Amino acid sequence: MTYDLLIVGGGINGCAIAREASLLGLKVLLVERDDLAAHTSSASTKLIHGGLRYLEYYDFKLVAEALRERERLVKAAPHIIHPLRFVLPQENSVRPWWMLRIGLYLYDFLGGKMSLPRSRGLRKSDTEYSAPLKGGSSGFVYSDAFVDDSRLTVLNAVDAAANGAEIVVGTALESARRENDVWRATLSDGREVIARAMVNAAGPWVHQLLGRLGVNAASGVRLVKGSHIVVPKLFEGDHAYILQQPDRRIVFAIPYQGAFTEIGTTDIPVDAPEDAQIDADEIAYLCEAVNRHFIKQVGPADVTSTWSGVRPLYDDGASEAKEVTRDYVLELDTNGPTLLSIFGGKITTARHLAEEALGKLAGPMGFKAYPVTRARVFPGGAIADLPSFIAQVRATWPFLGAARAERMAHAYGSLLAEMLDGVSDEGAMGADLGGGLTEVEARWLHDREWARSTDDVLLRRSKLGLHVTATERARIAAWWSATFPR
Structure with missing residues (x-):
């Protein structure tokens, strides 16, 4: 089988490139050794943000680009991305008040025309924000957004597949060689494929793949581990906190799955x-x-x-992990059929990275690249008003119950009508496998979203793994293995 583009790696960058390429009419094959978003792309802090702290390192270009993408993404996927108000306390601050105020003004300015509320000082009347804190009401409030990172990755793949891309999980690239003007590749499923160009989107394994291909890269990568913990919720409300630490790092505390608080992240070289x-x-x-x-x-x-993930940061020579740029480098190798390797990046800028990647591939591959995703909604994202949509879901399928209706509305958005087409009562959903997961939803995740294991379902496609009991998990695993034997 011959393809225009073979993409190796099913993280956010690989899936975003598959989406962009398929919309430009290229014949695309994406192979992922494990699951989509199995590693770094499901282990982020789950934010769509400009990166306020990057201003401290004068990374203005990255911040401006990320803020433009934040505005696009909030509109393109309102079911899985929502605005989030952040509280930045001045107490225990290692930076003076005036520096933070100027930084937030600059953050708003770089964001340009935006729909999210701009920054302001923390007021004495903001008791909801200040009550959980040990003391003082001095500080700031600003906006960014929360994202279900693994679902964003999957939705990139869903859109790519809807436009002709072939997405294959559980399949590794065994070997590949340049032969005349094409790549000849062997996959772990036994297939041999031909591609006019290849994209190395292997994330933390980018250099390992280059070594297997016999290619020397000019760019380097720094592997930095970021870990997060989840605890019973520390505060009431839908806002989050960004907390300054004595080592000048910042740590986020973010509402998570209703009953919990997510805390992260660390920066540990590995x-x-x-x-x-x-x-x-x-x-x-x-x-x-x-x-x-x-x-x-x-x-x-x-x-x-x-959860922990290893971020493949572009090695810019910074002395400390916290200082390493979160920007990306796209390295093009045209010594034979084209190879594009991705170094660095972040989930917020993956769409922009994909657009730039296709721009680099266009010349050597001989096609015209132009923006195709800047205003494109993600699958399920055709929602004018999310609260009204959730109310409509509850009214249309009352048997779901309020909590499950809200969860499924957020997860699937407007695609929920397709999943529940012809479903008129609880019985038609099939057996309740646990935690509100039914046969109808489980089959959808297998057939439409490439889920191949209970971890794919419980940890990435949904976050039900936080809520199900050990007995329910075992029942889901038993049903899955019986229904989808390997």
Whole structure:
């Protein structure tokens, strides 16, 4: 089988490039060794943001680009991305008040015309914001957005597939060689494919793949582990906190899945992508980080779950991990059939990265690249007003119940009508497998979203893994293996 583009890696960058390329009419094959968003792309802080702290390192271009993307993404995927108000306390600040005020003015300015509320000072009347804090009402309030990172990755793949891309999970690139003007590749499923160009979107494994291809890269990568913990919620409300630490790092405390608070992240240099495991020192660091600020105290025993990812940051020579740029570099190799390798990047700028990647591929591959996704909604994102849409879901399918209706409305958006087409009562949903997951939804995740295991379903396609009991998890696993035997 011959393709225009073979993409190796099913993280956010690979899936975004597949989406962009398929919309430009290219014949695309994306292969992912594990699951879509199985590694770094499901282990982010789950923010669509400009990166306020990047201003401290004068990374104005990245911040401006990310803020423009934030505005696009909030509109393009309102079911999985929502605006979030952040509180930045001045208490325990390692930066003077005037520096933070100027930084937030600059943040708003770089954002240009935006729909999110602009920054302001924390007021004495903001008791909801200040009540959870140990003391003082001095500080600031500003806006960014929250994202279901793994679902954003999957929706890029869904849109790519809807436009002709072939997405294959559980399949690795075994080998590839340049032969005349094409790549000849062997996949772990036994197939041999031909591609006019290849994209190395292997994330933390970018250099390992280059080594297997016999290609030397000019760019380097720094592997930095970021870990998060989840605890019972530390505060009421839909806002989040950005907390300054004595080491000049910042730690976020973000409402998560209703009953929890997400706390992160760390920045730990590691040697290998496989080092994505939280350690006791990181848990202690994150607990201490929030305990400096919140009345409610937490310890390692309060941690209900964790996640860690290894970020493949472009190596710009910075001395400390926290200073390494979050910008990306696209390295084009045209010594034979084209190879494009991705170094760095962040989930907020993946769409822009994909647009730029196709621009680089256009010349050597001989096609015309032009913007195709800047105003394009993601699958399920055709929603004018989310609260009204949720109310409509509850009215149309009352048997879902309020909590499940809201969860499914957020997860699937306007695609929910397609999933529940012909479903008129609870019985038609099939068996309740646990946590509100039914056969109808599970089959959709398998057939339409490439879920191949219970972890794919419970940890990435949904966050039901936080809520199901051990008995429910075992029942889901048993049903899955019986229904979809390997």
